[in-house]
Amino acid sequence: MPELLAYQLLFVTGKGGVGKTTVAAAIALLASEQGRRTLVCEAEPKGDLARAYECGPTPFSGRRISDDLVAMSMDTEASLREYLRVVAKVPKMGHIGPVARAFDFVATAAPGIREILTVGKLCFEIRAGRYDLVVVDASSTGNVVGQLAAPSGINELIRVGVVRSQTDWILEILGDPARTGAVLVTTPEEMPVTEAVDLAARLAAETPVHLACVVANRVLPELFGRSEELVFNELTRAATLDFVARNLQTSRELVEDVLAAARLAVTVRRDGVAHLERLRAGIASDVPLLYLPYLFARAHGLRAIRQVAHALSEELVT
Ligand SMILES: Nc1ncnc2c1ncn2[C@@H]1O[C@H](COP(=O)(O)OP(=O)(O)O)[C@@H](O)[C@H]1O
Numbered sequence: 139m140p141e142l143l144a145y146q147l148l149f150v151t152g153k154g155g156v157g158k159t160t161v162a163a164a165i166a167l168l169a170s171e172q173g174r175r176t177l178v179c180e181a182e183p184k185g186d187l188a189r190a191y192e193c194g195p196t197p198f199s200g201r202r203i204s205d206d207l208v209a210m211s212m213d214t215e216a217s218l219r220e221y222l223r224v225v226a227k228v229p230k231m232g233h234i235g236p237v238a239r240a241f242d243f244v245a246t247a248a249p250g251i252r253e254i255l256t257v258g259k260l261c262f263e264i265r266a267g268r269y270d271l272v273v274v275d276a277s278s279t280g281n282v283v284g285q286l287a288a289p290s291g292i293n294e295l296i297r298v299g300v301v302r303s304q305t306d307w308i309l310e311i312l313g314d315p316a317r318t319g320a321v322l323v324t325t326p327e328e329m330p331v332t333e334a335v336d337l338a339a340r341l342a343a344e345t346p347v348h349l350a351c352v353v354a355n356r357v358l359p360e361l362f363g364r365s366e367e368l369v370f371n372e373l374t375r376a377a378t379l380d381f382v383a384r385n386l387q388t389s390r391e392l393v394e395d396v397l398a399a400a401r402l403a404v405t406v407r408r409d410g411v412a413h414l415e416r417l418r419a420g421i422a423s424d425v426p427l428l429y430l431p432y433l434f435a436r437a438h439g440l441r442a443i444r445q446v447a448h449a450l451s452e453e454l455v456t
């Protein structure tokens with residue numbers, strides 16, 4: 139199993155809101171800083187990558203973020219146009235209108251066409267050798283399996299001809315564990331962990347893509363060691379509460395509220411630890427589990443991406 143940044147194609151997936159875009163943007167940033175020519179692509183063009191890098195729009199044709207980093211958003215229609223022009227060598231068309239309509243018709247009739255135009259474009263970039271690494275901010279749990287399973291589905295559907303010759307090399311890239319991997323992002327909570335364990339099983343059963351690693355994002359640090367615990371217990375004694383309230387000229391209830399918040403943070407972390415244990419037990423033992431800390435600073439955009447990239451680089455060293 140290669141080291142994370144040595145892959146050629148990484149699909150970052152997981153339940154909505156767990157940090158897929160953040161992790162994909164951070165992996166791409168880290169790889170590019172190590173001199174790997176990196177393309178990062180959002181599979182669902184919502185502008186989330188542009189927000190993460192605090193840059194302008196990231197079109198299908200790509201936006202250069204730095205010397206070794208380009209960001210793009212998927213557009214299946216543009217992908218079809220590129221496919222017709224570059225691979226099928228169909229001469230440039232003046233109007234895409236009729237093709238787009240025909241495409242919509244075909245894509246609706248044959249499930250998997252849209253997906254293969256997404257995955258195919260990315261595999262094409264690998265094959266063309268323009269990039270050392272392509273990172274995909276992939277669809278969330280529900281859709282990613284269909285996306286990654288599409289080429290084999292089509293391959294089984296059409297066993298001969300031009301489509302077969304196209305899907306064969308795509309499958310070869312997707313199914314090569316030395317080149318392609320899935321990065322499954324989750325958080326130390328009930329539902330995200332349950333979904334991550336399910337998704338790991340579905341990826342293995344239904345797609346050719348192997349699991350490169352699982353990322354546990356927003357992990358709370360150990361807040362209370364033994365000495366903090368002693369101080370905390372001391373603070374919660376009635377006499378201490380009264381003393382603090384009197385000195386601050388505030389109510390005892392307010393002081394108790396502050397302590398309750400601290401207690402909540404500790405409880406959340408302890409629950410998180412239990413979920414992380416469930417996660418570790420639910421995925422194959424040879425799949426690395428990486429931890430990324432909860433960022434408390436109200437960082438977003440590029441600053442948050444840099445912080446996550448830094449934390450990730452430390453995980454990759456150990
Ligand atoms: N380690 C972290 N600590 C704190 N906030 C985080 C962390 N990772 C992501 N976030 C925040 O969580 C939210 C969801 O992250 P995002 O990457 O957009 O998730 P997804 O792409 O899976 O929907 C964002 O507001 C992001 O800034």
Ligand SMILES: [Mg+2]
Pocket residue numbers: 158159160186275
């Ligand atoms: Mg996202």
